[in-house]
Amino acid sequence: MKSAESEQYELVIVSNRLPVDHVSGEGDDAVWRTSPGGLVAALEPVMRERDGVWIGWPGMPDVHFEPFEADGIDLIPVPLSAEEVEDYYEGFSNDTLWPLYHDVISPPSYHREWWEAYQRVNRRFADAAIEVAAPNAIVWVHDYQLQLVPKMLRDARPDLIIGFFNHIPFPPYGIYSQLPWRRQIVDGLLGADVVGFQRVADAGNFARAVRRLHGFETRGNIINVPLEDGQLEQTVRHRATGRRGHPIRTVLARPFPISIDAQEYQKLAADPQIRARAREIREELGNPRVLMLGVDRLDYTKGIRHRMKAFGELLEDGAFTSEEVALVQVASPSRERVDAYAQLRDEVEIMVSRINGDFSQLGHPGIHYLHQGYPREEMVALYLAADVMLVTALRDGMNLVAKEYVASRTDQDGVLILSEFAGASDELRQALLVNPHDIDGLKSAIVHAIRMPQRERTRRMRALRKRVLSHDVQRWSATFLDALTREDHNDPANHLDIPKRTVAPLGYGD
Structure with missing residues (x-):
């Protein structure tokens, strides 16, 4: 770490x-x-x-x-x-913004004391960045918490690139x-030079919010933010003159679809031990x-109950038996102190018990439910073992699991069923897209994926892999x-590079 005099x-990066x-220890003895x-x-x-x-x-x-310092990276902890x-x-x-931003699948809660804490903590993060940023430094802030x-x-620092x-x-x-503090949030984001989103629709929603709340002019991906008199003497990047001759600052608001370290997943998928583990899982x-x-x-945004309902009905319809088709559901624990998440866990576990009780055969439960997280190596083994990957999010910014599955399938096999409400569906058009x-x-x-001929599986997976590997x-x-x-x-150069082609929701005719 740098000395205090030269920080x-x-x-x-602020997240x-x-x-x-x-891992353990305190102070200088802490292990990370x-x-x-x-x-x-x-x-x-x-x-x-940099x-x-x-x-x-x-x-x-x-x-x-x-x-x-950890692994050669300087880190500044912010206490809470x-x-x-x-x-x-x-x-x-997580109980106001998260459900609101995910289409109120679960009702958001609005409490003034939460908002006051949000402001206070955001100020603490901002002050930490202001203190250590060099003149004209780049500050990249991440996600809805900030x-x-x-x-x-x-x-505080108009010289910064934000x-x-x-x-x-x-x-x-x-x-x-619905958000009582909708203006403050929009104003906070407009402090940036570039505001990035996962999807075209997200960037469009933000621009519309700006127009509705402030009436600022927007042109494509660009938002014109009028400069106040006190700002005119400051050094401001992207300064221009608006339509009526008033000085403005331009903000770029556009999609930058995030991805994964695709080469790392390919490397793991080629590991003989992980491939052996994939065979072992099936056994x-x-x-x-x-x-x-x-x-x-x-x-609740991931659509776990929806996929289980569909799977249970297929067992009930006799489309297949639990001996022929197995579903492994890995559901890692999340925010268990929030009431909506505790309720969801109860509902999912009741569904698993009911489906398995009704349709399991001796030694062949229909659903293998795993409420725990796994290391990346085990996940890649699961990806290699799975014939069909189910990503049925009701709303998702991106969903990187879909891309991890594709990157891991170095054998050019496997079928991805992907919700059209996940950001990944904008790019992964050769998946079976579903509502x-x-x-x-x-x-x-699901039936189409199970019956899909090898040639079609290979064609689709090859196209999916081309996208994921080239856009990592x-x-x-x-x-x-x-x-x-x-x-x-x-x-x-600020153009958007995602597939423009439109397909039917299930993509059966591709």
Whole structure:
């Protein structure tokens, strides 16, 4: 770590969590382990290249850590009290914003004390970045927990180059308008030079919210933000003159679909031990003719109950037996202190028990339900073992599991059933695209996947792999940073590169 006298960084990453998990120890004796995830893989090389630092919460309440280094990356922990974790994180972030931004699948809760904690914690993150950012540094803020930070940075340090990326959906205005603090959130995001989203629709929803709340002019991906008199004397990037001659600052709001470290998944899929483990998994499950797989956080947005309902009805219809087709559902624990998540767990486990009680055969349960997380190596083995991958999210910013499955299938086999409400569906057009609310349509897709000829499976998987391998997480971060550092938001390089072709929901005719 740099000395206190020289803590100035050219690149500052700000996210709710640090990219490490605490293993043991305190103070200088603390032991940390790098968290799994594509974001770390994407940003680690550029952080080393650009002299970067990562600011985030270390994951434990009421614990203070001094800045430290882990795996060659400088880290600055932001402390949170147990009350702030409850109000800012579990409350406003995950019981207000999360359900609101996911189409109110679960009703959001609005509490003023949560909002006050959200403001207070966002200020703490912003102050930490302001303190260590070098003149004209790049500050890249991540996700819905920190939407007020860009404006706080802009107000204090107009010299900074500020980016924000929203990893979850941004809702239509009819839903977003329910938020009592809708203006403050939009103002917070408009402090950035570039606001990134997962999908074209998300960027469009944000632009419409800006127009409805402020009446600012928008042109395609560009939002014209009028400059106030006090801002005219400051150094402001992307300064221009608006339609009526008033000075403005332009904000680029466009999609940057996130991805995975595809090469890492390919490498793991080629490992002989992992391939042997995939064969072992099928044997442990009784060598079913078809193995189906679902991998999700246990979250109400993931459509777990919908896929189980479809699977149970197919067993009831006699489309197949539990001996012929098995479903493995990995549901890693998530936010279990939030009431909606505890209720969801009860509902899912009741469904599993009912379906297995009604349709299992001796030694062949229909659903193998695993309420735990697994290391990446075991997940790749599951991906290799599975004939069909079920991604039935009711609303999802992207869903990287779909891309992980595709990257792992180096054998060019396997079928991906993918919700059209997941951001990944914009890119992975050769999947079987479904509306998970349409149980009959979902059942038809499952039957089609089971019966799909080898030639069609190979053709579809080859096209899916081409997309995932050519648009990996390193390309995502490079594209975002390139757009962020360009002086002209109208630069043609800021084009959107996702497939434009439209297909029928199930894609059967591809």
